[in-house]
Amino acid sequence: MIRRLYRSLTTTAATLALATALAGPVTAQGVPTVDTQNIAQEIRQLQLLASTGLRISEALSLSCDDLTEDGLMIRKGKFGKSRLVPLHASTRAVMERYLDQRRIVRDAGHDLFVLGHGHAPTATRAHVVFVRIVRKLGYRNPTGPGPRLHDLRHTFAVRSLETCGNDLRSVLRHMRALSTYLGHVDIANTYWYLEATPVLLQMIAATAEQTWIGGVA
Template identity: 55%
Template sequence: MTISTCVQRYVAIKRGLGYKFADQEQMLQNYAAFADRHGDEHVSSARIVEWASLAPSVHRSREWLRVVRNFAISMHAEDDHNEIPPRDVFGRGKRPRPRPHIIAEADIAHIMEMALTLPPVASLTPYTYHYLIGLLATTGLRVSEAVGLLESDLTSDGLVIRETKFHKTRLVPIDRSTRNALGDYLALRRRIGGSDPHLFVLSTGEPPEHASVTRAFIKLARRLGLRGPQGERGPRLHDLRHSFAVRALERCGNDRAAINRHMLALSTYLGHACLSDTYWYLEATPVLIRQIAEATEAFGKGGAA
């Protein structure tokens, strides 16, 4: 039995247990192809480490090792000829939190406008990216959630986000302006978008992939000078989610009771399993720092902070 066949069986078991297992499946398939090319009949620790060393960064090497090591543990339970590599071959480093870029509303508008110039010209694709980026900015949705939306998920109460990261379905209310914008897009999409049930589709008639949306956003940000050349950090597509969370908090002002209510509502709106996950998305901005300073000054004068 080849390693690839073993991986297929392992992935099927994981899926049967309810895991989506998309990224992990891709890693395991890559490892299996590497092992099969070397003629491996059993899982080899040395081969796993050799393969994981090909990752573009130490962090990715650790991630590749973690995924394949779990597979190795499962295989070893069936046949002890399969080896389990050490856990810390690439160190125990914790991935640092990427510094988010809180994108100005004017810059988001420029990115949306620039999206209308994307190829192919005079097709649905540039409009899809234009409205998709706008929806991400105004709702803080994960890009996977947005590209997975069906037309039927747009209801009178808001957007139904189905089976998301934590296998839960939630309702995301949307502003009237967002609903109107989606209505404009749908009028065009229904004329030239084909029969695919997804809300957002490209000129091919198929929904965009997560990776293609990310690449398009980076390309647009570079054209506008918001990002430097390859290898330099700058605004990411995921920063739209950070920006949404921070702007929403800014609107609470100095009302501590409102902030407490807001954080719970924001956590639910973003689809987080616990409130601590929402704090990951918050970043100090001049507006928030000023509000903190004003609250501190009021407290120092004997007022309510």
């Protein structure tokens, strides 16, 4: 489910359709009851979370100066850690389009992600908008549990590990790099994602079984 949601958040056409749908009904003058521009900006923010695995607190703390030629400079990570997050070319292209839109915001401050008032949204608003989106897309019922905003980070990590294929050594090397990329203090926190990757778990189990059989033989 979360993977289908990921795909729904990563195309320009989907972004425009979502922004229009989430704007809701219009007034008698034809004006949307919700600021479509704000919603579009927040969807761009969700796209960044989906494509980088950032924590929502990290994304909302970004300033314009943090977007560099080398990637995103995370200065307010968990436990005060800072790190550089490289950006894929497609993600950078989305960010460049976002910056073009950002320039029309009056009195915009230093925050990278801003709404109409010129400042970053609150974490609470980000969570609320995410829930509205997943409900609009049919991935969450009006009441009850469903995909969470933090699941975008989990999905990024799992998809990243799956690109290693069936090469166990590659998985272990990638795990160390992924731990740094995600800003984990302890690599043990990164190993948790193996539990959410059935394909990799099966490979590790098969390798362990072969090793054990080989030792017995």
